[in-house]
Amino acid sequence: MSPKRQREEGSTAEGDKGDKGQKPQKEEVAHPRKRFYRARAHSNPLNDASFDVPTRPEDYDWSEHYPELMAEWRERQAAAGAAAAAAGGAGAEGAASGAEEAPAVRFVDIGCGFGGLLIKLATHYPDTLMLGMEIRDKVTAYVRERIAALRRESPGSYRNAAVLRTNAMKYLPNFFRKGQLTKMFFLFPDPHFKAANHRRRIINTQLLTEYAHLLAPGGWLYTISDVPELGEWMKSKLDGHPLFERVSEEELERDVAAGLLALSSEEGQKVARNGGATYRNVYRRLAQPRPQE
Numbered sequence: 052m053s054p055k056r057q058r059e060e061g062s063t064a065e066g067d068k069g070d071k072g073q074k075p076q077k078e079e080v081a082h083p084r085k086r087f088y089r090a091r092a093h094s095n096p097l098n099d100a101s102f103d104v105p106t107r108p109e110d111y112d113w114s115e116h117y118p119e120l121m122a123e124w125r126e127r128q129a130a131a132g133a134a135a136a137a138a139g140g141a142g143a144e145g146a147a148s149g150a151e152e153a154p155a156v157r158f159v160d161i162g163c164g165f166g167g168l169l170i171k172l173a174t175h176y177p178d179t180l181m182l183g184m185e186i187r188d189k190v191t192a193y194v195r196e197r198i199a200a201l202r203r204e205s206p207g208s209y210r211n212a213a214v215l216r217t218n219a220m221k222y223l224p225n226f227f228r229k230g231q232l233t234k235m236f237f238l239f240p241d242p243h244f245k246a247a248n249h250r251r252r253i254i255n256t257q258l259l260t261e262y263a264h265l266l267a268p269g270g271w272l273y274t275i276s277d278v279p280e281l282g283e284w285m286k287s288k289l290d291g292h293p294l295f296e297r298v299s300e301e302e303l304e305r306d307v308a309a310g311l312l313a314l315s316s317e318e319g320q321k322v323a324r325n326g327g328a329t330y331r332n333v334y335r336r337l338a339q340p341r342p343q344e
């Protein structure tokens with residue numbers, strides 16, 4: 052393959068970087084190139100574009116997103132069932148009551164864009180299933196290819212990360228049960244500057260109630276923006292919500308995920324390149340509503 056064609060099809064671990072003439076160390080894996088996944092800068096989250104969504108979370112089959120982990124779980128189930136059957140009736144009942152729950156998504160990256168945060172989280176939390184949710188189809192396709200390439204390149208890694216195209220402002224409860232999530236990320240959400248468009252903002256009081264429903268008590272909701280007014284907006288909505296309390300700076304310093312907010316995602320890297328400031332607001336889901344002043 053000519054060097055030009057090799058670059059076009061992508062062959063480096065970093066996906067978008069050229070190989071600068073050096074011989075790749077690992078088996079060559081084609082990574083997707085962002086330029087083949089150009090998409091409109093914004094889409095209206097309040098329009099009625101239809102998405103295929105399950106009626107209830109329990110109707111959704113996650114095997115397409117996490118094939119290896121789901122197959123391993125099914126094998127364990129089958130082995131436990133066979134062992135219980137061999138042990139006889141009472142044993143079978145015991146095995147059924149102790150049945151292992153199916154692996155479930157715990158982290159979501161809402162509006163994941165090109166997937167930078169997800170890719171970082173996947174290796175920091177290898178035992179946690181995580182899902183990027185993105186409304187733009189080409190961007191979602193890029194992230195899907197990116198994860199597939201990383202899985203091929205590093206067998207056994209990235210099998211806990213996946214992406215799904217949907218409108219996260221409308222359909223989260225179709226995918227997740229009450230209290231299922233332990234972390235929700237909102238990195239550099241669209242600012243929707245005009246007052247008439249503030250209802251399109253993905254952090255608002257009504258949606259925070261929905262996010263609180265989906266988060267386990269003690270779960271964290273992470274936000275970051277480079278738009279001061281939006282940073283202040285998210286802070287005020289979270290401060291005003293009875294089911295959230297601000298996480299202290301000391302706790303954030305000890306938290307791996309909090310350290311990834313500013314620079315892991317493509318938008319964060321762009322902001323850093325341009326020398327922009329960022330506004331980070333992270334909150335904990337309370338078990339009981341906070342008394343209102």
Ligand SMILES: C[S@@+](CC[C@H](N)C(=O)[O-])C[C@H]1O[C@@H](n2cnc3c(N)ncnc32)[C@H](O)[C@@H]1O
Pocket residue numbers: 093094096161162163164165167184185186187190217218219220221237238239240241253316317318319
């Ligand atoms: C400014 S970009 C930030 C992307 C990424 N979080 C980052 O930091 O690089 C905002 C992203 O949110 C996506 N988005 C906006 N509204 C959404 C919605 N309702 N559901 C899912 N994704 C949405 C956009 O398509 C876009 O990719």
